[in-house]
Amino acid sequence: MGQIQELDIQLANKIAAGEVVERPASVVKELVENAIDAGADTITVKVREAGLQSIAVSDNGSGIQEEDIPLAFGRHATSKIHTNHDLFHIRTLGFRGEALASITSVSRVTLKTCADNTVGHMVKVENSEIIEESLTRAKKGTEIIVEDLFYNTPARLKYVKSLHTELGKITDIMNRFAMSHSHIRFTLQSEDKTVLQTSGNGKLNEVMAQVYGLTIARDLVAISGETGDYKVTGRVARPEHTRANRHYMSLFINGRYIKNFMLTKAIIAGYHTLLPIGRYPVVAIDITMDPGLVDVNVHPTKQEVRLSKEPELMTLITNLIKEALLGESLIPEMTVPKQNKVLEKFEQQRFIYEQTRPVEVTEIKEEAVIEEPAVSHEQLAVNHEPADEDREEIKESAIVTFNEEQSISEQPEQPVKERRLPYMEVVGQVHGTYIIAQNDEGMFMIDQHAAQERIKYEYFRERMGEVEHHVQSLLVPITLNFTKDEALRIEKHRDDLAEVGLELESFGGSDYIVQAVPTWFPGDAEETIKDIVEYCLQHQKVDLNKFREDTAIMMSCKKSIKANHYLRKEDMSRLLEELAHTSEPFTCPHGRPITIKYTTYELEKMFKRVM
Incomplete structure (x- = not known):
């Protein structure tokens, strides 16, 4: 008897669930994506015990037709793709047809749906099998309740973190949905307490105020631009608002939250020297493009994608951020910390109001000013002599x-x-x-x-980028002594050094001399030359632009x-x-x-x- 056999459907679903359903947040993600694909403009998520006890996702979308209900829980069953062409032109968030099948294999699921605003249908599913179905009263749309997650796969529970951590993951996913679909009204509740609630009015500033707070929301800069293939819009925070990791950099392609290392580099390049070393900006950027230029069928979570014409998109993102920040005054303002929670809430409501009010509406005043005699700058000035x-x-x-x-x-x-x-x-x-x-x-x-x-x-960066360098001869040539190993490495970089105006001449063995330096060189030319050459020795491969950049930074720091x-x-x-x-x-x-x-x-x- 042969050793190869077809897997039992329930076992196959559990294996698939291991890829799709990693934690409660995975369930929330899949169900909310389905709700968005169904055309909902109001989506509510309610969780208990961070989703381990129950997750309820309800929407006012198109609902599921009665004859489609049994198919909805089958593996690789979907209404979103039909041909090979569809697979490479994905216009929906879901498309694999694995979500519901995977979820029902590791939990108890109840589905209530109505497609015509008259008759609703309810089914209960356990271990991938429908165990109960009936008619029910329901509004148009769908509600899915997932209970006892991982009840039949106890080993999976060992990898679940604390309830606080798991709720944080769910909140993070809902925040991304809210930013990528600001026209949808999202609500997230945990143990009957509202964690997130958006208005669905399409204003990204308002959503980011809910997610990141008023301080950042007030300091957001809009970006917008397009090429023949890409349209990019979004908000980027002024550089004084940075974080220790990339988590606050949100990228969306056609409404899908994605992770892409090269596009992240493009964002950081847009800020250039405005970011401290090791710090990252707060951004939300939406990219609209032909679905044929992006392959989202790379990873089960659908967060990793492959892009066509990626360099073109990187250049667009970098330039848009540079141009937007170039028009801003980026001096940080010191503020007195607010300790009045009521006032903080009032200011948040005022900010949201300001996003939608008519221009002519008079500013709201909440402070009482103590009248004092006018004081001139001369009277206020403190003598620091x-x-x-x-x-x-x-x-x-x-x-x-x-x-x-x-x-x-x-x-x-x-x-x-x-x-x-x-x-x-x-x-x-x-x-x-x-x-x-x-x-x-x-x-x-x-x-x-x-x-x-x-x-x-x-000044130094501009001078090093000049095509023609004006040089001045040194009264006494500078001699540089190196080991044979160092001399071999220097030979690789002599052209790079010449590009910034530094000509090294061989002086026998592993020694070199410099007889002239650019006119813009600082007074202590010998020390500067040694620093520049040392940079080349430390780098096996030198990118000319980065070389100029790093050298200009080094020289500016030492000479200030x-x-x-x-x-x-x-x-x-x-x-x-x-x-x-x-x-x-x-x-x-x-x-x-x-x-x-x-x-x-x-x-x-x-x-x-x-x-």
């Missing part, structure tokens, strides 16, 4: 420090770029590190090292004024003016903020001048 006995010593130190570090304004004249910062009047300096400035909007604190880092970074260096007032003013005309004056090349703003209103709140 050092004492008379220290003035001359510090002044000398400031002059030497600033000249030694070589101000960018001493470089050859460059075309003046558009101003990206407001005009600010320098008031003084704190600890020789932070510049204090003011204007009619409030008070600003500027990190002087980060500010000059940004100025020098943009440091903390605890006192500057003259005119030097501080000049530094702020140079910063104002950089392309991205809001962060240093490492993504740290340069300027922090305290609005006049926030200052008054801190001193209880307004309540």
Whole structure:
């Protein structure tokens, strides 16, 4: 007798369930996807014990025809694809025909559905078999109740995390649905308590306020653009709102939440130097495209996809984020923490109201202002000048420090770029590190090292990208000594070094000399050359653009004024003016903020001048 035999249908379904139904959140995902495919605009999910006891998903979609009910629980039974062409042009979230069959193999399921608003049908399914069916009263749509999940596969329960963790997974999935389908009214309840509720009015800002809170929702920037193949829309948070992982980066293709490493890279590239190292932005981006350009039949969870013309889409996403942020003032504003929960709730409701109100409606005022006599900037200004006995010593130190570090304004004249910062009047300096400035909007604190880092970074990056480098001969050539192994690696990168204006000439054995350097090189050319060559030695393969980028960052950091260096007032003013005309004056090349703003209103709140 042969050893190969066909699996029992119930056993086959349990095996399939191992791929599709990993945890309670998997059940929620599959059932909500079916509800969306059914055209529902209201979907309610109710769970008990994080879905292990019960999951109820109800919708007002098209419902299931009576003759289709038995087929709905069969394996590979679906109404969504019929031909090979359909498989490669998927326009629905579900299509495999495995969801209900897999769910019913590891739980007890009750289905109530009505397709014509008159007669409803109820069936109960256990171990993939219908055990009861009857007529029932029901509104148009479908309700599916899943109970005792994994009751017949106890080994699966061992892999289920705490109830808190599992509820978090369910909430996360519902948040993604709410962001990708903002036109649908979603409700999530746990133990009869509402966890999420959206209005379904199609406003992504409002949904993100529900998901991420008001602080982020107020700082979202819209993006929108398209090519012949892709249309991209969405919201990206200003760079001061970052997270320690990629979890808050939501990508949707044709309404489906997906994970794609290359598109994630494109998003981060859009922020460029605005993000601190190891931090990630908060974004929700929706991509609309021809279904023929995406293969969603890659993984049972349908979150991993393959894309055609991926580089084109990456470029579009990167450019849209860059352009959107370029038009924004990205100075973080310090706010007084709110401890009044009632006021917080009121402000959230006001934010939602502001998204839908007519423009002419008068602003809502919730604060009572304490009237005080008007005070001029001159009266408010605090004298940060050092004492008379220290003035001359510090002044000398400031002059030497600033000249030694070589101000960018001493470089050859460059075309003046558009101003990206407001005009600010320098008031003084704190600890020789932070510049204090003011204007009619409030008070600003500027990190002087980060500010000059940004100025020098943009200068060096632009100079290294020039096609033709103007060089100056060195009075005494610089000799570089390397081991034979290092010399072999340097030979691989001599063309890369030449691209940034650094010509190494062989001097016998494993030694090289440099007889000329670009005119824009800092004064200590030898140290800079060694740093650049060391970078090449540390990298087996050097991407020219990344090489220029990393080298410009390295040079800008080393050549900028440091903390605890006192500057003259005119030097501080000049530094702020140079910063104002950089392309991205809001962060240093490492993504740290340069300027922090305290609005006049926030200052008054801190001193209880307004309540």
